[in-house]
Amino acid sequence: MTLYVGLMSGTSMDGIDAALLEIVPEGMRVRAAAARAWPASLQARLRRAAEDSERIGLTEYGRLDTEVGVEFARAAQQLLQQASVPHSAVRAIGSHGQTVLHRPSGEAPFTLKIGDPNIIAEQLGIDVIADFRRRDVAAGGEGAPLMPAFHAAAFGAPGETRAVVNIGGIGNVTLLAADGRVIGFDTGPGNCLLDSWARAHLGRPLDAGGAWAATGSVDASLLERLLAEPYFSRPPPKSTGRDTFSDAWLHLALGSRALPPVDVQATLAELTAVTIANAVRHCAAPLTSLFACGGGAFNADLLQRLARVLPGTQVATTADCGIAPEHVEAAGFAWLAHRYLTGQPGNLPSVTGARHEVPLGALYRGRAL
Numbered sequence: 001m002t003l004y005v006g007l008m009s010g011t012s013m014d015g016i017d018a019a020l021l022e023i024v025p026e027g028m029r030v031r032a033a034a035a036r037a038w039p040a041s042l043q044a045r046l047r048r049a050a051e052d053s054e055r056i057g058l059t060e061y062g063r064l065d066t067e068v069g070v071e072f073a074r075a076a077q078q079l080l081q082q083a084s085v086p087h088s089a090v091r092a093i094g095s096h097g098q099t100v101l102h103r104p105s106g107e108a109p110f111t112l113k114i115g116d117p118n119i120i121a122e123q124l125g126i127d128v129i130a131d132f133r134r135r136d137v138a139a140g141g142e143g144a145p146l147m148p149a150f151h152a153a154a155f156g157a158p159g160e161t162r163a164v165v166n167i168g169g170i171g172n173v174t175l176l177a178a179d180g181r182v183i184g185f186d187t188g189p190g191n192c193l194l195d196s197w198a199r200a201h202l203g204r205p206l207d208a209g210g211a212w213a214a215t216g217s218v219d220a221s222l223l224e225r226l227l228a229e230p231y232f233s234r235p236p237p238k239s240t241g242r243d244t245f246s247d248a249w250l251h252l253a254l255g256s257r258a259l260p261p262v263d264v265q266a267t268l269a270e271l272t273a274v275t276i277a278n279a280v281r282h283c284a285a286p287l288t289s290l291f292a293c294g295g296g297a298f299n300a301d302l303l304q305r306l307a308r309v310l311p312g313t314q315v316a317t318t319a320d321c322g323i324a325p326e327h328v329e330a331a332g333f334a335w336l337a338h339r340y341l342t343g344q345p346g347n348l349p350s351v352t353g354a355r356h357e358v359p360l361g362a363l364y365r366g367r368a369l
Contacts, residue, residue, distance in 0.1 A: 003031070005079060005093040005126070006334030007072050009115075011169025011242050012191050012295060013038065013046050013098070014205065016072060018079040019330035020090075023338055028154070032083035033327045036075040042067055046098060050242045053101045061100075061114070068098050069119035076124055092127040094337030094361070095120055096329075102241035104142040110134075111143045121366035129337040129361040136347045141354030144239035148174040148184030148351045149339075150332035155291060155321045156180075162289050163280050164318065165306075166329065167191060167296025170240060171272060173279045174351075184351040185236035188229070188275045189245045191295050193268045196247050201261040210301025216266030225253045226271050232278070237353030272296070273305035280310065293318040297325035336360055 006019045020032040038046070042064075049056045049064060072095055080087065097113035104111055117130035133143035151164040151174040164174040171190035175183040191206070198207040207213055229249075231240055254264070280287060290313050296302050297317045307315040317325045339346045339360070346360030 002091050002338070003085065003089055004334035004337050005076050005090055006330040006332065006337070007075055007093060007095040007120075008330040008333055009038075009096070009098045010294070010329065011050070011099060012195055013043055013050070013169070014195070014295065016075040017326060017330040018075045019327045019334055020079055020083055020085065021331050021334035021338075023335070028331075028335065030323055030327050030331050032079060032085070033324070033330065034075065034079040034082055035326070036071065036078055038071065042071070046100070049100050051246055051248075053243060056100075064100075065114040065116050066119065068114050069116035070123075072097070072115050073120045073123040076120065076126075087124055087126055090126050092129055092337045092341055093120060093124070094132075094333035094335070095128055095130045096132060096333045097130060099241060101243055102144065102239065103243070104137050104144070104239060109137050111137055117364040121364040124366060126366040128364040128366060129340045130364060131362045132333065132336055132346065132360045135358045135360055136352050136354050139347075139354040139356060139358050141347060141349065141352030142237050142239040143352065145172040145174075145184050145186055145351065146336065146347065146360070147172065147329060147332045148182050149346065149348045150328075150335050151184070152176055152182045153335065154323060154328075154331075155318065160289070161287055162291065163287050165276055165290060165292050166294045167272065167276075167292055167299070167302065168294040168329070169195075169242060170245070171276055171296070172239075173276060175280065182348055182350060183236065184348070185279070186239045187279045188232060188240065189268070189272055191272075191299075192242055192245060193247070193250055194265065194272070197250075197261070197265055197268060201265075206295075207265060207299075210269060210299040212262060213265040213269040214301040216260070216262035216264075218270045219259055219263050219267045222253060222257070222259065222264070222267050223270055223274070226250075226267070227274070232275060237351060239352075269299075269302055269305060273302060273309050276306060277309040287313045289314045289316065291316055291318045291321055293323075293325040293328040295326070
């Protein structure tokens with residue numbers, strides 16, 4: 001039995017998720033999990049950095065890298081204390097870091113994360129595996145999404161075609177074919193625009209359960225303009241981020257129209273559901289089951305929209321498969337740390353578009369050699 005800690009903060013930037021993953025020859029299970037909210041001022045600075053990356057200076061970048069690393073270390077410490085697990089019992093920590101910019105195409109493709117893993121290794125005395133995405137980009141891939149490999153290991157069922165949909169700030173889908181093939185890519189906005197619009201018009205961090213969106217009406221014209229975004233028609237492999245689906249992107253589509261804010265929220269929810277459904281229909285045989293994870297798995301209105309646009313498909317959450325929706329991504333990075341330390345590739349070229357399989361991550365020693 002080997003224990004790994006996984007740390008993750010997604011594009012929603014609502015907090016750090018930490019999971020303690022137990023791996024045995026027969027499989028794996030999440031032993032414990034914890035969530036740590038970002039300090040409000042740091043969260044605001046992170047969102048500004050992601051929304052306005054061209055203006056962030058090197059000094060602010062360096063400070064954010066350090067401060068995020070400290071918060072990640074605290075999240076791991078919080079998890080181990082709650083689980084009463086000594087540091088010596090943990091083989092390694094898999095830390096995703098915080099994405100601030102993701103541009104995997106062009107003349108100089110890159111993906112940029114912050115959250116210095118040296119700080120985590122130093123403060124906890126545990127080996128850290130971090131920087132999971134850049135080797136895949138170096139091999140010609142998108143560097144994302146990385147979770148489909150974990151989804152296949154955790155949720156695949158031989159002879160059954162399933163979809164696993166992570167609805168974080170950005171949505172991504174994993175299609176697990178009955179014959180073992182795995183397809184995955186980012187679908188577009190998940191919660192990022194929904195949460196941002198709720199912050200602006202409700203004064204709350206999110207529209208809990210989608211209750212507000214459920215009272216609005218979808219504006220067909222706005223939905224059509226949003227769906228005209230070229231990203232949606234690009235064939236996979238593909239990935240995206242907040243730099244594409246920003247608040248400015250939404251306001252450009254709105255133009256001078258003064259729609260009721262609740263109708264915009266309903267339209268954004270429909271956009272998330274429709275783009276996920278389009279992705280599933282484009283790449284998979286008829287599904288029997290779709291399992292949602294991430295924060296969107298707790299949005300009842302969004303799940304109802306998914307069920308409506310995917311008739312005949314059972315829409316549930318990954319809790320039905322043994323891992324709570326809010327723990328999946330953190331557990332996935334713990335699993336990727338295990339893959340690195342056992343000399344196994346972490347990427348799926350069929351998903352990221354890389355030329356070949358590669359090890360993902362780099363080792364930051366926490367213990368004396």
